[in-house]
Amino acid sequence: MDLLNSSEEMAAWAKAEGLKGHRIGFVPTMGFLHTGHVSLMERLRPRVDRLVVSIYVNPLQFGPNEDLDRYPRDPEGDSKKCRDAGVDALFMPPELYPDGFSTAVTVDRLTDGLCGASRPGHLDGVTTVVARLLNLVRCDEACFGEKDFQQLMVIRRMVRDLAIPVQIVPGPLVRDADGLALSSRNKYLSTADRAKGLTLHRALFAMREAEAAGEKRARVLLAIGQASLDVDVLDYLELVDAETLTAIEHVDRPARALVAAKVGNTRLIDNVAIGPELSWT
Ligand code: PAF
Numbered sequence: 397m398d399l400l401n402s403s404e405e406m407a408a409w410a411k412a413e414g415l416k417g418h419r420i421g422f423v424p425t426m427g428f429l430h431t432g433h434v435s436l437m438e439r440l441r442p443r444v445d446r447l448v449v450s451i452y453v454n455p456l457q458f459g460p461n462e463d464l465d466r467y468p469r470d471p472e473g474d475s476k477k478c479r480d481a482g483v484d485a486l487f488m489p490p491e492l493y494p495d496g497f498s499t500a501v502t503v504d505r506l507t508d509g510l511c512g513a514s515r516p517g518h519l520d521g522v523t524t525v526v527a528r529l530l531n532l533v534r535c536d537e538a539c540f541g542e543k544d545f546q547q548l549m550v551i552r553r554m555v556r557d558l559a560i561p562v563q564i565v566p567g568p569l570v571r572d573a574d575g576l577a578l579s580s581r582n583k584y585l586s587t588a589d590r591a592k593g594l595t596l597h598r599a600l601f602a603m604r605e606a607e608a609a610g611e612k613r614a615r616v617l618l619a620i621g622q623a624s625l626d627v628d629v630l631d632y633l634e635l636v637d638a639e640t641l642t643a644i645e646h647v648d649r650p651a652r653a654l655v656a657a658k659v660g661n662t663r664l665i666d667n668v669a670i671g672p673e674l675s676w677t
Contacts, residue, residue: 397484397485400489401489406487418445418446419446420444420446420533422533423437423448424449424526424529427469429451430579432578436539436567437478440565444537446484447483447485449483449485450529452488452492453467458518475488492525499524501524506553507546510636512546519546523554539564540565543578543579548566569666569667576597584660585660592659593659593662595624596627596655599621599633603653603670621633634655635653638651639674650675
């Protein structure tokens with residue numbers, strides 16, 4: 397596995413692989429890798445000739461009172477996991493942006509609600525870093541997890557709008573045996589916090605079961621979800637059109653139930669598909 401520590405090294409590597417005619421797959425991450433990240437690597441590995449993973453904790457996507465300084469890091473463990481997953485190049489730059497970096501990439505509308513509303517600037521930070529990463533890695537396919545569903549939809553929109561020549565491949569959300577959606581931030585949870593965190597997926601699955609049993613009214617489904625939640629601060633529980641991310645009144649198209657909440661000092665998010673299946677093409 398090649399270790400690449402600067403944007404210049406990454407760009408040179410990608411150019412050389414492109415000249416050899418290799419198809420490149422890319423999994424961008426912020427490190428502290430878990431089974432969910434590895435599942436994204438495994439999803440791309442058979443589809444491409446070369447697999448790249450990046451690890452960069454992107455300051456642009458953290459708010460002033462968020463956990464940038466204490467975001468968990470484990471470069472050695474991460475390198476081993478990448479090597480074991482058959483990664484060809486690990487791009488782990490100490491700094492990613494050039495001096496005087498002054499550009500921001502914003503996707504309108506899809507970023508108005510959900511995490512876009514509760515974490516101002518967060519999704520702009522994500523699209524800005526992902527645009528730069530995609531240009532450096534020059535990949536044919538990039539995989540983003542459905543755990544960050546709004547992020548996935550926003551990146552998909554950005555790639556279409558800016559005609560970035562990459563296919564965005566969604567990676568299914570991975571859960572621990574108890575149902576908690578895998579996240580690097582789960583490491584912060586005490587046993588009591590974790591018990592509260594488990595109510596996120598219980599609420600979402602209660603909504604999904606009720607819909608499958610015939611309840612289509614969003615108002616009723618949200619009340620069912622709300623009744624299962626036990627968290628310290630509920631940020632949002634919403635039922636939205638899976639494409640536009642706007643609230644719906646009835647489940648009459650592909651929909652997503654999404655939740656974000658704080659347990660202790662940790663912010664958790666989760667989501668499930670509800671209703672007809674979303675077409676990813
Ligand atoms: O999902 C993440 O880990 C990050 O938001 C990403 C896509 C790597 C951008 O920093």
